[in-house]
Amino acid sequence: MNKEQLPYVGFLGFDVFGTVVDWRSGIARASEGFLSKHGLDVDPYDFADEWRALYEPSMQAVRAGERPWVPLTVLNRENLETVLSRHGADFAGITNTELVDLNRGWERLDPWPDAVEGMRRLKKRFPIGPLSNGDIAGMLNLGRFAALPWDVITGAEITKSYKPVLGTYLGSARAVGLEPAQVAMVAAHNQDMQAAQAAGLRSIFILRPHEHGPQQATDLTATGKYDIVAESLIEAADALGCK
Amino acid sequence: MNKEQLPYVGFLGFDVFGTVVDWRSGIARASEGFLSKHGLDVDPYDFADEWRALYEPSMQAVRAGERPWVPLTVLNRENLETVLSRHGADFAGITNTELVDLNRGWERLDPWPDAVEGMRRLKKRFPIGPLSNGDIAGMLNLGRFAALPWDVITGAEITKSYKPVLGTYLGSARAVGLEPAQVAMVAAHNQDMQAAQAAGLRSIFILRPHEHGPQQATDLTATGKYDIVAESLIEAADALGCK
Structure with missing residues (x-):
């Protein structure tokens, strides 16, 4: 685990509901x-x-x-x-x-306990922002409520599409001025990871085994091969050399 | 000057080139x-x-x-x-x-000396972001370069229009989930102020008498009646009760 992971990535796009906050x-x-x-x-x-x-x-x-x-x-x-x-x-x-x-x-959803600190550390190396199905106003207000330090809001509203349609990922990469391979998707859902990969993005999977409560049966493990699999955003930051 | 100025405003949209940074x-x-x-x-x-x-x-x-x-x-x-x-x-x-x-x-433009501190203080009370003719990638990269702590990027790209077309202001207000009267435009250009007012926005004029160098002949004074006229973003923050 060192700083050389994902050397060409210039933006981290976050799934939000479930990955960053506990809806x-x-x-x-x-x-x-x-x-x-x-x-x-x-x-x-x-x-x-x-x-x-x-x-x-x-x-x-x-x-x-x-x-x-x-x-x-x-x-x-x-x-x-x-x-x-x-x-x-x-x-x-x-x-x-x-x-x-x-x-x-x-x-008005609380971030998972590791989310703000993890994003703060990731932000030192990477521009960060939601690549979510939430709209701009919703992401803005949630970001203010939960103190999420993102640099830009990408995703559904700027592409007028909903993940996992590939256009949401491709249009978000284009909006931040990058090629798909220069963007990493950060999400807790295998479907999101696999669509992002199909669009050419890199993949950072975060395990969130309690998103759906104590009985959760989905997304308990990585079902694909992703660039990074981590149990928290802090662990992802560690894996990417972000102190 | 107290905190009750612009009580209904819920977003500050910034002109960037000239107002925030010294292009x-x-x-x-x-x-x-x-x-x-x-x-x-x-x-x-x-x-x-x-x-x-x-x-x-x-x-x-x-x-x-x-x-x-x-x-x-x-x-x-x-x-x-x-x-x-x-x-x-x-x-x-x-x-x-x-x-x-x-x-x-x-x-890669430097902020005016007061800009980062002024925005940091304004951000405590208001969500802030560019309402600029710059595109999303340009504003994202400039924001990272100059440490501009904005919450969202509005303006030309999300509305597919260029100020002072009224749609840029109206579409930006809509994107952040607000009525035009709940948004204040922060700019150093009378044309921008007056178009924002025509769209129903509130107006915060910042004097930037050196944007065009020592011989500047334009925008040396407020030529309209604006909600706030200030000589820096720190002075605007003071006027709005943002410590």
Whole structure:
């Protein structure tokens, strides 16, 4: 392990939800008071899981060209209303302001304990930024909330596409003025890693075995051959010689 | 002067060339060795002025719809070749690598002495970022070079337009999730201020009487009524209660 790893890389693009921040605890925390106030009998962690479960299918409609690209904040809001409907929420008693605020829970997520220190160290050698399906405003607000020291925001909004479509990776590399091989994707999901590799990016896999809670069954190991596999962003920084 | 100024503002968008960084000295410094090596008898400051003088007309072709939007790095490169041609440069003796490197001079400009400290203080209260005609890669690289602590990059590339077209301001506000009136433009140019105001933004004018060197004749005073007029970003931070 030394500084010569990934010598040609000039940008680290981060997956954010799950890789950098703990969305499940954060959304459960943001939802708890709302669910209780409106008499919805659902565990806040289950509510977070149900809301998040709609994330992939809602992006799929955009990827498939069935609807034009819209920011993730819009999809999250739609999905929130779907989940609330399933639990029989009485929308007549819920204000738009409450829904906007609850949806902003996605901008108030805590970083994993290693994330800020790991990014701070990686940033000494590499420009860093989200290469996420989050939109610019969402990433900006989350970055401020969680003190994530990124240099630029790439990903879905600047490419008008959703990972794992290859255009999200390719357009993000182009936006930072680099070839795909000069960008490394940092993510906790094998699907993201493999799409990034297919686009020609380098790959840094971070194990996040508790993203989905104690029962997590996915992404517990690296299922592909990646440039770096690490258990935290601090370990990734160590592997890249970033003190 | 107290913290209650601009209470509804949630983002400061910065003009960069001239307002945050001293492009004239930086481009003169970047050009000097090149001009000498290639036997071009032109003062580096004059060369910087001539190169910069092509900036407005080159963007105008895009604004007028005569050509599709291209990143500023592309316009700067074209303009560089135009200026070199005027001085009789022998392109057969100049490599592409040399031209790329000289063009990167726009990413290696020193901040004005007050800029980093002023931005650091403003950032405590406000999210900050370029709302510039520079492209994402150029702003990213310049931000790293000059240690500019911005949170996001807005402006020309995310809106595919060039200031003072109103869409650059409006699209930047939209990208950060705010109404125009919740964004303040920070710039050293009256034209930029007035276009920002026309788009509904708030206005923070910074006097930069030496941007164009000792003979500067433009933008020596505020020619409109702006929310704040300051002689430095530190003075603007003071005016906004940012310690």
